[in-house]
Amino acid sequence: MNIRDEVRKMKAVAPYAAATDVSVRNAVLAKIGETLKNNAEAIFAENKKDLEAADRNGTPSAIVKRLKFNEAKLGDVLKGIDQLIGLPDPIGRKTLSRELDEGLTLNRITCPIGVIGVIFEARPDALVQISTLCIKSGNCAVLKGGKETANTNRILFRLIYESAVAAGYPEHSLLQAELHNEIDELLACDDCVDLLIPRGSNAFVRYIMDNTKIPVMGHADGICHIYVDRDADPEKAIPIIVDAKTQYTAACNAVETLLVNREIAASFLPKLAEALRKEGVQIRGTAEVTSIIEAETIEESDFWEYLDLIVSVKLVDTVDEAIRHINRFGSHHTDCIITENGETAERFMQLVDSAGVYQNCSTRFADGFRYGFGAEVGISTSKIHARGPVGLEGLVTYKYKLYGHGQIVGDYAAGRSQFHFRDLL
């Protein structure tokens, strides 16, 4: 398969996918759900091959858990598809309607982005979620999943694509890339791919960002912070920190750095250390921290994304010092303040320049499902287009439609006509 040729075909059909009525797109989703359900055993059989291969390769059990596609996971994705069907149509919405002059009306209408490339980790449920989000939003998609679930992906993709076309979504609207070298071919398609969404390791996402002219949405780092203010309630702080660090260490929204107000350090740090050690978390701290609790010493600028049971601790004098540290060393993903002081919280949440700024809750809430978006295609730390967890809204753009009756700009430039700008919405 030549990726470029296939993506050019996709680009040509994208306007027709964009023009499908929401009733067709919902019927497509229903058909996909039905087909997956009717082929459950065949899917599980393919998944078994992937699990056996993982076993042969000695894949760690935490990862095997993500590869598995069983009744429960199928149930979840079917529920997700049903939810998606129930969501309002994200495209065709009028977000501006303005009479520029008599008989000259401007409408701004939401529409799909077009051709989206998504490269994601080895999780079969992700393939279903991403493809159905793209269909609901009228987009075309090139999907490349992790090789560890190649067999499961292959059957899922085939069932999804065949159902979609049978129910009225255009041919060539979805494509599965299976080979790693096809990623590089995809990166070169800047004339026919409108957006790339890479998910995966920091190094992988950076590779994508550095090797394509296609706009990229996503995040490389996830260095999330929790700042424990002098007005923090330790009864809230400790469970939040334990959850943010240990509930799922490999997640981008897990906490990596704790900033603790110097005033409360002597009383708070020993309690914190005890709670973290109980969960097997290794603490690294600046020299000052190691004078209060036992911890491996790190330098003042030595803050990393561990994605492991390790956390860095540093002391600060004020909320402003915490803000400066986070804006300088953070990755603008999700950062939290623990405080009972509303004014301090507001200052932190205003001045920290991150997609998510939290008060008194775990950074692990940064997720499309937990925000009520139904699903997400990824989390963006970019400042443009979409920020934070990205659901359907992040997969649409808009176009301006201007309806006239022969109007020309020369008349307005010469003052023979005047705009009156009357909003109709």
Next chain:
Amino acid sequence: MNIRDEVRKMKAVAPYAAATDVSVRNAVLAKIGETLKNNAEAIFAENKKDLEAADRNGTPSAIVKRLKFNEAKLGDVLKGIDQLIGLPDPIGRKTLSRELDEGLTLNRITCPIGVIGVIFEARPDALVQISTLCIKSGNCAVLKGGKETANTNRILFRLIYESAVAAGYPEHSLLQAELHNEIDELLACDDCVDLLIPRGSNAFVRYIMDNTKIPVMGHADGICHIYVDRDADPEKAIPIIVDAKTQYTAACNAVETLLVNREIAASFLPKLAEALRKEGVQIRGTAEVTSIIEAETIEESDFWEYLDLIVSVKLVDTVDEAIRHINRFGSHHTDCIITENGETAERFMQLVDSAGVYQNCSTRFADGFRYGFGAEVGISTSKIHARGPVGLEGLVTYKYKLYGHGQIVGDYAAGRSQFHFRDLL
């Protein structure tokens, strides 16, 4: 001056610029307007130096017109500033408010993008418009204008920056780059510049897009089309085409290619040719076109952005052939159909994949002022973030603020707590 050092300072103050109240930002704008007015003579004196230099260099009169900054141009920018003060605050708006669970509330709040680099053509009024749009939206900006207006830019920037700081906008929030090599330094600041907006020639914008990792908003090409349908009213078609081609040939929204329905070609083309020749427009056509009217022959795939009194003409059989041609050879900027048939128009406007799709009016309407946005920082042909003319709305992003009382994800994962997703807006 070291651009990188200056931009790092800007990045550090950006959250504080973002936190300024709209009353401060409006006072800053008012102060800028007042200062420009009070220093009109000094500004005109500097502009005279630029005009004299242009004269010495034999700059064409069309360009000199853009360099000129006189009473009329000052009046226009002052009026623009007043309009900007009157516009609602684009930041701090709540665009989503959702109770995820009891005592766990998610708000999505619009906020500035942060640090924006704008590189623009030699037009002093552009410097004022861009800087004031950035201030109204709480952004920081690096501004690099065309060298032909260096003297005018220098005094305008100094007056704007001094007024802004005097009225409460942070120091280091605005920076003027004056040397061409500073553009390359700016392009390398991908860790501290959030968005670049280049304006200028196709080659220049492509150079920017190809030489930076910073997201770029703008357009390189502007190959706009007008399709004259078989149901077109020639009384509308001809003045629209003449306006779209000749009202301002150097603009990105000027028409470059005409697609004419084969059915009406024999009767329409001679009238069109006569009208265009009267305005000095040179016609280039496919072989078939040259068999009907006198025109220079071009190949079937030979369609360019002329930015001059030249237009290409090609015949098509159907609206769908026109759509396919535009989607393949166009630049997704602004494309128009001339037809009295509403259904045909809707098909065209649905399927043409461009930022602006028009019926029966000139492509030259694609402009922030004419859309009623007050001003524009540029026109985007990208599919993400902002599309078409970009005003204040294109200069903002959003952040998610989550307020909790100690909630942790572990409780939801284990089923001890459930989300209830209640929208509060």
